[in-house]
Amino acid sequence: MDNRQIPKGLRDLLPEEVKNRRKLEQKAMQIFTSYGYKEVMTPTFEFLEVVETGSGKHRERLFLFMDREGGILSLRPEMTVSIARLASMHLRDSSFPQRLFYSANVFRHVQPHLAQYREFWQTGIELLGASGPWADAEAISLAVKLLQELGLNDFKISINQIGIFNGLLANATISSDDKDEIRRLVEKKDLVELERRLEKLDMPDSWKETIARLPVLHGGLEVLNKIPYLEQHSITEQAVKDLLHVYEALEDYGVAEHIVIDMGVLRELDLDYYTGVIFEGYSPELGYGLLGGGRYDNLMGQFGFPCPATGFALGMDRLALVLARQEEEPGRYLLGGRNLRAMVVKAEQLRSEGKTVEMDVESNSLETLQDKLRGRRDLCLIYLDEQ
Amino acid sequence: MDNILTIALSKGTLLKPTIALLQQAGLPCEGITEDSRSMIFTFPGDPQIKYIICRPTDVPAYVEHGAADLGIVGKDVIVEQGKDLFEMADLGFGYCRFVVAVPAHMKDLALQDLNYKRVATKFPSVAERFFRDNGLQVEIITLHGNIELAPLMGLSDMIVDIVSSGRTLRENNLVELVSIMDSTTRLVANRVSYRTKYQEVQPLIEKMQTIVKGGINQ
Numbered sequence: 001m002d003n004r005q006i007p008k009g010l011r012d013l014l015p016e017e018v019k020n021r022r023k024l025e026q027k028a029m030q031i032f033t034s035y036g037y038k039e040v041m042t043p044t045f046e047f048l049e050v051v052e053t054g055s056g057k058h059r060e061r062l063f064l065f066m067d068r069e070g071g072i073l074s075l076r077p078e079m080t081v082s083i084a085r086l087a088s089m090h091l092r093d094s095s096f097p098q099r100l101f102y103s104a105n106v107f108r109h110v111q112p113h114l115a116q117y118r119e120f121w122q123t124g125i126e127l128l129g130a131s132g133p134w135a136d137a138e139a140i141s142l143a144v145k146l147l148q149e150l151g152l153n154d155f156k157i158s159i160n161q162i163g164i165f166n167g168l169l170a171n172a173t174i175s176s177d178d179k180d181e182i183r184r185l186v187e188k189k190d191l192v193e194l195e196r197r198l199e200k201l202d203m204p205d206s207w208k209e210t211i212a213r214l215p216v217l218h219g220g221l222e223v224l225n226k227i228p229y230l231e232q233h234s235i236t237e238q239a240v241k242d243l244l245h246v247y248e249a250l251e252d253y254g255v256a257e258h259i260v261i262d263m264g265v266l267r268e269l270d271l272d273y274y275t276g277v278i279f280e281g282y283s284p285e286l287g288y289g290l291l292g293g294g295r296y297d298n299l300m301g302q303f304g305f306p307c308p309a310t311g312f313a314l315g316m317d318r319l320a321l322v323l324a325r326q327e328e329e330p331g332r333y334l335l336g337g338r339n340l341r342a343m344v345v346k347a348e349q350l351r352s353e354g355k356t357v358e359m360d361v362e363s364n365s366l367e368t369l370q371d372k373l374r375g376r377r378d379l380c381l382i383y384l385d386e387q
Numbered sequence: 388m389d390n391i392l393t394i395a396l397s398k399g400t401l402l403k404p405t406i407a408l409l410q411q412a413g414l415p416c417e418g419i420t421e422d423s424r425s426m427i428f429t430f431p432g433d434p435q436i437k438y439i440i441c442r443p444t445d446v447p448a449y450v451e452h453g454a455a456d457l458g459i460v461g462k463d464v465i466v467e468q469g470k471d472l473f474e475m476a477d478l479g480f481g482y483c484r485f486v487v488a489v490p491a492h493m494k495d496l497a498l499q500d501l502n503y504k505r506v507a508t509k510f511p512s513v514a515e516r517f518f519r520d521n522g523l524q525v526e527i528i529t530l531h532g533n534i535e536l537a538p539l540m541g542l543s544d545m546i547v548d549i550v551s552s553g554r555t556l557r558e559n560n561l562v563e564l565v566s567i568m569d570s571t572t573r574l575v576a577n578r579v580s581y582r583t584k585y586q587e588v589q590p591l592i593e594k595m596q597t598i599v600k601g602g603i604n605q
Contacts, residue, residue, distance in 0.1 A: 114452065158582055189473035189581065192573060215473075216592075218585050262582060284583040287453025
């Protein structure tokens with residue numbers, strides 16, 4: 001039955017899921033609009049040269065194909081690079097800062113599992129042309145507001161400044177392969193391998209101690225005082241100050257209770273364009289990150305229009321999953337019974353209370369209906385047993 | 388929300404040293420055995436501790452998907468599965484190593500002579516990566532146990548397997564040709580649990596690191 005298969009990692013969305021999804025998107029759009037963000041769309045696929053700008057060469061993660069002129073095309077793996085290209089081509093003469101948002105499907109050749117698909121939906125913002133801690137704080141506080149308004153009960157945003165890590169390696173004479181590997185190990189919190197790799201590298205022991213400490217530095221502002229030998233690294237010191245200023249701005253925004261400082265947050269290696277404060281959002285309901293973003297001041301320059309920028313993307317598939325998990329009260333009822341008149345009265349009463357009620361029009365028995373609903377949490381059975 | 392810390396433990400040879408370590412780290416573990424019918428053990432407290440006793444190869448899945456916050460499992464399993472886990476500490480015990488082994492009469496072969504040969508293994512990813520990194524192409528035959536039989540029965544020319552003492556190899560007239568990598572037991576954590584349960588998880592990790600550095604008294 002070849003004509004009934006779909007490619008690995010893709011899926012159909014059924015009416016209930018789409019309805020929820022659209023509701024979330026609309027709510028997100030409302031919030032973005034109220035902050036002055038405007039929606040843009042970019043092509044679903046771009047030239048490989050565009051996709052590889054800033055994000056480096058990670059072709060194994062891309063869906064690639066050829067056009068008829070011999071150009072290599074890639075389905076977009078994320079939106080930030082495309083929007084940077086769009087802005088540097090079309091918005092040069094507009095007034096900055098520019099606030100843009102999007103809601104789009106993106107494609108990555110990953111190993112599919114729960115909450116990780118090869119086509120997934122991202123909703124996010126880009127704040128272009130603004131540097132400084134207030135701009136970072138706007139992006140992060142908007143992320144907090146978004147998650148709150150979309151109905152998430154419990155979540156944390158981990159923040160870091162990529163300069164803290166980069167500054168530690170800035171003066172070290174090590175190859176870029178070694179640097180990538182160290183970054184990957186810090187990001188993956190592979191403490192065992194990290195220690196081994198560091199041992200082999202040629203740099204002062206005090207630097208190694210600092211790097212080895214990064215993955216476990218996690219908490220409130222006090223974390224910033226726990227970086228050993230900070231005074232030996234001027235770039236790192238500067239980055240720590242920047243992070244402190246952003247944190248203070250987030251206190252003014254009133255969202256600090258959701259913020260955790262985490263020196264191990266370095267974003268995925270294949271999103272290599274970050275230059276400043278970076279952040280990721282988590283819910284305890286799901287073992288994977290929900291949103292991610294940060295400052296990328298050098299990306300637009302690679303499209304010929306140097307411009308500071310920050311932004312984030314929220315994974316809508318994962319968000320929908322978390323919201324479904326935290327939902328306890330089923331919103332819909334299936335009403336069965338033997339006396340149609342009584343059933344109609346009951347159904348109308350529930351509907352007038354705002355509930356959605358489906359009538360069992362096949363006059364099934366209680367047992368049949370119970371069988372039908374077994375394992376379904378979205379539909380709650382009511383059975384009127386009177387004659 | 389209830390404060391529960393779930394830890395996935397590997398059954399089999401790792402279980403005994405694992406329990407010794409948990410005991411030293413001050414965690415409750417009275418009555419945990421794999422002979423028991425129950426595979427889940429819960430101990431009240433703050434946080435409440437819940438253990439899942441499962442096959443070693445299932446531990447990474449429990450932790451990656453967040454069904455367990457922490458897991459204790461061999462590096463051999465982690466490296467084969469390549470799951471997205473935080474590897475927080477080398478616990479030192481359960482030593483073994485990945486080797487390429489061949490029948491005794493082939494012991495003088497060089498690595499290059501293995502090109503286009505057939506290799507039987509329980510660890511297809513490790514085997515494939517090793518040969519590819521050495522510029523060799525081999526045919527991989529995945530088996531689920533008693534790998535050492537494959538060359539005896541003519542199913543393969545060589546095997547990739549884990550050995551600790553090397554006794555099984557000797558008994559089957561096989562010799563180690565190349566050592567691929569060493570493996571010991573690791574403490575792994577879920578990406579999100581580590582951050583959302585940092586207050587419970589991090590002190591525990593540090594305690595285990597200290598115990599391991601001082602050696603475990605079994």
